[in-house]
Structure formats: structure tokens, C-alpha cells
Amino acid sequence: MGGADKVLIRNQAVPSYQDHLADQAPGRTILDAEALRASVPLLRIVSPEMQIDDVTFVRGSKSVVPAEFVGATPAVLEMNLHTIEHGRFFTDLDEESANPVVVIGTGIRDALFGSPEETGKEVIPIGQEININGQQFTIVGMFQHYMGEQEAKERELKRLQAAGKADPAKAGPKRQRGWGRRGGWAFWRKNMTAYTPLSSAWIRFRAAGGSSGVPDPRLTDIDIKVRDIEQLEAALQQARNVLFITHKGIEDFQFETQENQLESINKQIKNARLSGGIIAGISLLVGGIGIMNIMLASINERVREIGTCKALGATGLNIFLQIVVESVVLAVLGAVAGVGASYLLVDVLILVSPSGNSPVITPAAMVVGVAFSAVVGIAAGFIPALKAARLAPIQALRYE
Numbered sequence: 092m093g094g095a096d097k098v099l100i101r102n103q104a105v106p107s108y109q110d111h112l113a114d115q116a117p118g119r120t121i122l123d124a125e126a127l128r129a130s131v132p133l134l135r136i137v138s139p140e141m142q143i144d145d146v147t148f149v150r151g152s153k154s155v156v157p158a159e160f161v162g163a164t165p166a167v168l169e170m171n172l173h174t175i176e177h178g179r180f181f182t183d184l185d186e187e188s189a190n191p192v193v194v195i196g197t198g199i200r201d202a203l204f205g206s207p208e209e210t211g212k213e214v215i216p217i218g219q220e221i222n223i224n225g226q227q228f229t230i231v232g233m234f235q236h237y238m239g240e241q242e243a244k245e246r247e248l249k250r251l252q253a254a255g256k257a258d259p260a261k262a263g264p265k266r267q268r269g270w271g272r273r274g275g276w277a278f279w280r281k282n283m284t285a286y287t288p289l290s291s292a293w294i295r296f297r298a299a300g301g302s303s304g305v306p307d308p309r310l311t312d313i314d315i316k317v318r319d320i321e322q323l324e325a326a327l328q329q330a331r332n333v334l335f336i337t338h339k340g341i342e343d344f345q346f347e348t349q350e351n352q353l354e355s356i357n358k359q360i361k362n363a364r365l366s367g368g369i370i371a372g373i374s375l376l377v378g379g380i381g382i383m384n385i386m387l388a389s390i391n392e393r394v395r396e397i398g399t400c401k402a403l404g405a406t407g408l409n410i411f412l413q414i415v416v417e418s419v420v421l422a423v424l425g426a427v428a429g430v431g432a433s434y435l436l437v438d439v440l441i442l443v444s445p446s447g448n449s450p451v452i453t454p455a456a457m458v459v460g461v462a463f464s465a466v467v468g469i470a471a472g473f474i475p476a477l478k479a480a481r482l483a484p485i486q487a488l489r490y491e
Contacts, residue, residue: 097314102343118310135316141289146224153203158279159280159285161286163287171281186290189290191295199283217230234284239275382468383471386418387474394482398485408480415473418468
């Protein structure tokens with residue numbers, strides 16, 4: 092979505108002490124972008140964007156509503172980490188002449204021209220014309236296809252099936268995966284994005300004023316990237332000073348950093364790990380208590396046997412180690428059964444869901460699981476083993 096050094100300049104309601112100036116708030120304009128580019132040396136990229144809403148792309152009988160149709164400058168490529176795979180991006184001539192050209196994502200290509208999977212060949216619609224809200228635009232470029240790990244696995248599975256190297260029966264049935272865009276919302280959005288020159292967006296869609304009849308020169312977004320993430324605060328302070336000048340002191344803007352999203356994601360990951368750790372800890376505790384109860388019951392049934400062993404020369408350490416070993420063997424047997432159940436569960440999941448959606452079991456994870464079980468066996472067997480080792484031989488032999 093652009094990286095940690097990307098900052099979004101958003102609109103905001105003026106503070107209460109400036110309520111009397113609310114009707115004079117200019118919003119974000121191209122003047123702001125030019126001032127930031129010229130007057131803030133700590134900024135590396137300034138990307139003004141003008142999003143056009145309520146648009147439909149049409150080609151013949153096919154149509155699609157893009158996730159974003161944005162008028163932008165070439166800076167948007169590096170700002171949003173886009174890569175042109177076919178064709179080109181806009182030129183200065185396109186910007187100066189407000190040419191009706193557009194660069195599209197592969198999702199739009201798939202909807203209007205067919206996907207490579209459907210057509211059986213690579214579809215590159217460079218030079219083709221599409222209708223955007225009644226105006227003819229020429230496709231001059233197309234981004235690469237963005238996809239997550241799960242979609243990559245599914246595509247690889249289809250490729251192997253087509254080559255006869257994978258069993259289609261193991262792919263599982265198609266099924267609804269819940270709300271959202273196949274679990275990869277950010278990738279879907281980038282694939283459904285289209286860009287046109289900023290001047291084209293303004294002249295062809297905004298200058299006419301739409302239903303209101305009033306031209307709207309305001310930008311939808313101004314995104315910036317700092318030269319050094321360590322100087323983020325200083326860069327934002329410089330940008331704030333410049334915007335105060337262009338907005339004549341009206342504070343109708345705010346900065347939104349990607350750090351907020353990163354903190355939210357990291358918090359979710361931390362909570363998930365903590366929850367998993369707590370569940371695993373409770374499971375180990377319950378399992379340990381179960382093993383301890385089994386060993387205590389076993390000792391109560393073998394008191395005379397332990398007494399006989401001690402009478403024949405067994406030391407307390409011998410008895411202690413015997414009980415601990417029995418406890419560890421019991422725990423490891425349970426761990427081995429758990430490993431077998433894990434592989435069985437994964438096989439079941441492959442049968443009922445796409446294989447790209449199934450968990451992956453690694454040998455390292457299994458070794459760690461068995462090791463933890465062995466540790467639990469030692470801890471659970473310690474008290475019963477200590478109790479057995481301390482039995483007096485005479486008392487044990489008299490036990491009924």
C-alpha cells in the first residue's frame with residue numbers, strides 16, 4: 092500500500108476556534124502539492140491525486156466499476172509501489188494536452204477483455220479503446236498482476252493440474268470464503284485501479300462540474316514520502332508550516348501515517364500469538380495434571396512393588412528416575428499421537444477446502460511440540476517420582 096514512509100494528507104473539520112472560517116477552508120489543491128514539492132526539502136515524493144467517483148468502464152457488452160479511477164502524476168507509481176508490465180505510463184505531453192489515456196490493472200483487463208485463464212493466452216490490451224462515462228479513452232499501459240501467497244498457490248496448483256502433475260481431486264471443491272475479496276483486499280484493490288493524467292481527470296470529469304455545474308479544483312489526496320524515516324516528524328512539521336501558508340492559517344488538514352496501520356497490524360499479530368500461547372499453555376497444564384494424576388494412581392497401586400525394589404537394593408534415585416521415565420514416555424506417546432492426528436486433520440482439510448488454503452506442517456514445529464510434551468512429562472512426573480523415592484521400605488512392604 093505504499094510503504095512505511097508514506098504519509099497521507101487528509102481533510103478534516105476545522106477546529107472549534109476556527110469555526111467562523113469553515114466556509115473559507117480551501118481543501119487540498121494542486122497549489123498545496125506544488126508548494127510542498129518546492130518548499131519542503133525533507134520530502135522525497137509529492138503525489139497529488141484526483142479521484143473520479145461513480146465511473147463505469149465499458150467495452151462492447153462488458154462493463155466494470157473500478158475500485159479506484161484516479162487522475163495522477165507519474166509520482167504515483169513510486170508512491171503506491173506500482174510496476175508497469177506492459178506499455179507505458181503518462182508523458183508530459185499527455186499531461187499538457189489532457190489526453191484521454193488510461194493505465195489499468197489486471198483486474199480491469201480481466202473484466203473487459205477476459206483473463207489469460209479464460210482465453211488460454213496472454214491478454215495485453217495496449218492500444219485498445221474503452222468507454223469511461225461516455226468518453227473514449229485509450230489504454231496505454233497495464234500494471235503487473237498483484238497477488239498474495241494464497242492466490243499464488245492456487246495458480247501454481249492449476250498450472251500443475253494442466254500439466255498433469257497434480258491430482259484435481261485433491262484440490263477440493265470451490266467454496267465461499269466469507270466476506271471480502273478472496274482474503275487479499277489490498278491486492279484486489281491494486282489490480283482494480285486505473286490512472287489517467289491529472290489534467291485529463293480535471294478537464295474531462297471535474298471542470299464540467301457534474302450535476303452541480305460547479306467546477307471542483309480540489310484534490311482527493313496528496314500523498315507524500317519522506318527522504319529519511321528517521322526525520323519523519325521534522326518533515327511533517329515542515330509540511331505543516333507550508334500548508335498553513337497555502338491555507339491562510341486554516342487548519343483543515345491532518346497527516347495520517349502508515350505507522351498507525353503498522354501498529355494495528357502488529358497489535359493484532361501480538362494478540363493472536365498471545366491467545367495461541369495462552370491456549371497452548373492451558374492445554375499443557377491440563378495434560379500435565381492428567382499425567383500427574385495417572386502417575387500418582389500408579390504409585391498407590393505399586394507401593395509394595397516399590398518397597399520390594401528398595402528392599403532388594405534399589406536406591407531412591409533409581410525409583411525417582413524410573414517414575415520420571417515412565418511419565419516422559421507417557422507424554423511422548425501422547426505427543427506422537429498428536430502429530431499423527433495433525434497430519435490426519437490436514438488431509439481432511441485438503442479434502443474439504445482448496446489445497447492452497449490448508450495448513451503446512453513443518454518438521455521443526457513437530458519436533459518443538461514433542462519436546463514440549465517431554466518437558467511436561469518431566470514436570471508432571473517430578474512430584475509422583477519424589478513421593479515414590481521417599482517411601483520407606485518397611486512401610487511400603489506393610490502397605491495393603
